Amino acid sequence: MISAKDFSREARFVAGNRTTRLTWLALMVICVLALVLGQAEIQRQIDTIERTQAQDEIERAATLSSSTEYGGAAYAAFSLTWNQPDDAAFLAIGQRDLSPWMLRVRALALEGQIHEADNFNPELSLAGRFDFGFVIAFLLPLFVIVLMYDVYAAEREAGRIPMLTATAARPGKIWSMRIVVLAAGAAAACILPLWVLGSLFGGSPSALLAATEVVLFSLVFWTLLASLIAFGNWSASVSAAVLTGCWLVLALLVPLSGKLIIDSAVPGVDGAQISLVQRETVNGAWDLPKPATMDKFYASHPEWSHSAPVDMPFHWKWYFAFQQVGDETAAPLSQAYRESIAQRDQLTGLVAWLSPPVATTRLMQGIAQTDVDSVLAYEQRIRDHHEQIRRYFYPMLFEEIPFTTDNLTGFPVF
Amino acid sequence: MSIATRVAAGEWQHLIRTRLALTVIVMMLALIAIAAGTSAIQLSNEAQVRASYQQEAEEAFRNQPARHPHRVVHYGHYVFRNPAPLSTIDPGVDTFTGRSIFLEGHRRNTATFAEARETSVLTRFGAVSPAFMLQVITPLLLILIGYGSVVRERERGTLLQLVAQGVSPSTLIKGKALAIGGVAALAAAPLLIAVLWLVISYPSEQLSALVMLSGHLLYLAFWVMLIVAVSAFAKTARTALITLMILWAACTILIPRIAADVAASMYPSQTQTEMDILIQRDMRTVGDSHNINDAGFQSFQEQVLAQYGVSRIEDLPVNYRGLVSLQGEEAGSAVMNRYAGELHAIQRQQSTVMNLFSLVSPYLAIRNLSMRAAGTDLINHQRFLDEAEAHRYALIQELNTLHAHELDFADDAQRSVNAEAEQRTRVNPEFWQRLQSFNFAPSAVSERLLSAAPLLVIMLLWLALAAGLIRKIADKAGKA
DSSP states (O other), X not given: OOOHHHHHHHHHHHHXXXXXXXXXXXXXXXXXXXXXXXXXXXXXXXXXXXXXXXXXXXXXXXXXXXOSSHHHHHHHOOEEEEOOOOTTGGGOOGGGGTSOSEEEEOSSOGGGTTTOOOOOOHHHHHHOOOOHHHIIIIIXXXXXXXXXXXXXXXXXXXXXXXXXXXXXXXXXXXXHHHHHHHHHHHHXXXXXXXXXXXXXXXXXXXXXXXXXXXXXXXXXXXXXXXXXXXXXXXXXXXXXXHHHXXXXXXXXXXXXXXXXXXXXHSOOOOHHHHHHHHHHHHHHXXXXXXXXXXXXXXXXXXXXXXXXOOOSSOOHHHHHHHHHHHHHHHHHHHHHHHHHHHHHHHHHHHHHXXXXXXXXXXXXXXXXXXXXXXXXXXXXXXXXXXXXXXXXXXXXXXXXXXXXXXXXXXXXXX | OOHHHHHHHHHHHHHHHSHHHHHHHHHHHHHHHHHHHHHHHHHHHHHHHHHHHHHHHHHHHHTOOSBOHHHHHHHOEEEEOOOOXXXXXXXTTGGGSOSEEEEBTXXXXXXXXXXXXXXXXXXXXXXXXXXXXXXXXXXXXXXXXXXXXXXXXXXXXXXXXXXXXXOOHHHHHHHHHHHHHHHHHHHHHHHHHHHHHHHHHOGGGHHHHHHHHHHHHHHHHHHHHHHHHHHHHOSSHHHHHHHHHHHHHIIIIIHHHHHHHHHHHHSOOOOHHHHHHHHHHHHHXXXXXXXXXXXXXXXXXXXXXXXXXXXXXXXXXXXXXXXXXXXXXXXXXXXXXXHHHHHHHHHHHHHHHHHHXXXXXXXXXXXXXXXXXXXXXXXXXXHHHHHHHHHHHHHHHHHHHHHHHHSOHHHHHHTXXXXXXXXXXXXXXXXXXXXXXXXXXXXXXXXXXXXXXXXXXXXXXXXXXXXXXXXXXXXXXXXX
């Protein structure tokens, strides 16, 4: 077992090395930077959401109060939805710089609205964000390599091996102790800023604990790999080269090959098709006899089938019926699109078994609630909210209630 | 054979003898070849798919039945972005930008359905492309091959032998650089082939392809010199390797991300939704063009009546509703373009910050240089958005003109309640044949090269720095 005395003796020895101390320090500085930049981004997003919520209320009030008919109000009134960042979102920006985290919807066909993209600067997305998850997944391994590649070879090249083996009761213990000390320093460099800044930024203890586990997972894996190779019977530089090669394969090449395999295994559903189908149905309705649309709508909404037939070229209830029929026609495609995204994400999970950096990234994004699942969950919440809005207007439209603005006060907000 | 080439030949023999180096070389070549192959196949598929979608969308538009022009304003149209020819080598931001835009009245939409959303965790360092392999992976592999080139001779004591045989330190360094440079040239060979092939199939891209190629050659030359310089300077092989590894990680992994975060913090940009709401706010003063009595169009109405010398809109020789649509679209589009212009300006400032960071990371210099030359950068993405907007505006205003001139005002006012009037407001479908085809191409080669030029200068500075470093180390070694 590791005794405290041995540990502190070895710790003093290891910490006596200036390069080691500098490496630990650099790691800590990078962790601090990553946490601060991650939090800055999330804070910007929170501020934007608040600002937009305020303006959204103003706009909706203006639209509803100036409405003269229910159909017109349903057509014009937008409702803001947003994906509030989790308290731990600063750990990993994840999908929050690729997928929209705010979207306005109205009672019109949803498939024409929900696939809206945001206007992120693609050159920034290409670089990726500098967050804690990235540091732990991709940079921590490099630090471990720098700390440990010569742990054995340095002593051998200095000719101290015989002496060390002679003086130690169990030679294995010295090495395991040295590795443990080096790793403990690296762990402290990551975990200390994580807890200090993390709690300052409002991360819950359970999230920070989970993030700590991820740090330890990444650290333990790379420490084991590094010590395995560092104790090979070769020079320190060969160890470093082999370790760098391992990093290259695990961090870059496995994910890229995984991407190629996933691309061919799950042919993507082309999103553009969804909007095309939805558009043809919605616009085609204008050229069809009214009952063709109304019957389809009543089939899925029998509760309104008692509504009077549409005998004019235009009626709002017919207008919103074909919006809904458009969504229903595009639904299988849209469902397939979401399933392909979920399926790709599952396969990415399999790639994670072959690539610890991918696994680390996914775990961290899971804790931060910025992964694909959370994007899909947000999409579902938008769908639910949209349904709430259109069902809010249906009684007014299909019962043909006389218009008063008072009836619009119950407009459902997100 | 000169002494330097003899040194280089010796180093080559050594690389072939040691299995590690040979493995690395074979791996590198295989990777680059696979990347070039996959990205060429993907691109040609992608280009075909997008061209067929574009054609499909245009046919759908032209085959519409008789419709009210304003129906068609809402029916809208889709445009797709053709991939740039050089995106086979460097897809740049293509996977992060949407591939299609829906064009409709009253709204300036952004491009949707970006590929990157789908497997983002796997590709956050870049797509599988020859450019990524050359910019990120090749330098690391060159480090693994070359870190020991000079320092190894010193550690083994063969350095003194060489000096005794009359090999000067600078010749030795030159020879080693030649050897590592040979491997780098081997790595760049697939790029050369790809460039030749592209130049034959797209003769207009000659110059941009050449700039891309030379940019990558400069970049690889920089790494070769840096590797040999560090190898000559370091006391032990392992410090050489670790130093080079840290430099590589800082340049290609660390700095780009820090740069992106700094750029985003320095110039925060509005998200689409926030922008949409502010546009809606500003549009309230413009007025809703669906409602001809909207207060926003009061002075417009007076102006039109005065212009035609009549006192009632019913007496106008044209359909006033169509005029309001024309006016509303013009005013609305001015508002939307102002916001889009501001956003684009901010994004360009962010990219300028990224460019400035290429003074601390040669990787950013080559990455941006290559994207700019290929036309797969932010600038060309914005051009796509702007061209799609111009296309949209022309189309919508053409439809609004039909609305004003082909429709009777009384019929138009009755169309929601009178079935016969409604039939009369549908215009002849042959008008839909007027749709112009949309064909996006990256900006002119000269423009692209102009935006790449500063980065080429920075790349040359990096090369000069590495060359200076080598000379200094050689001089020092000569004196010692």
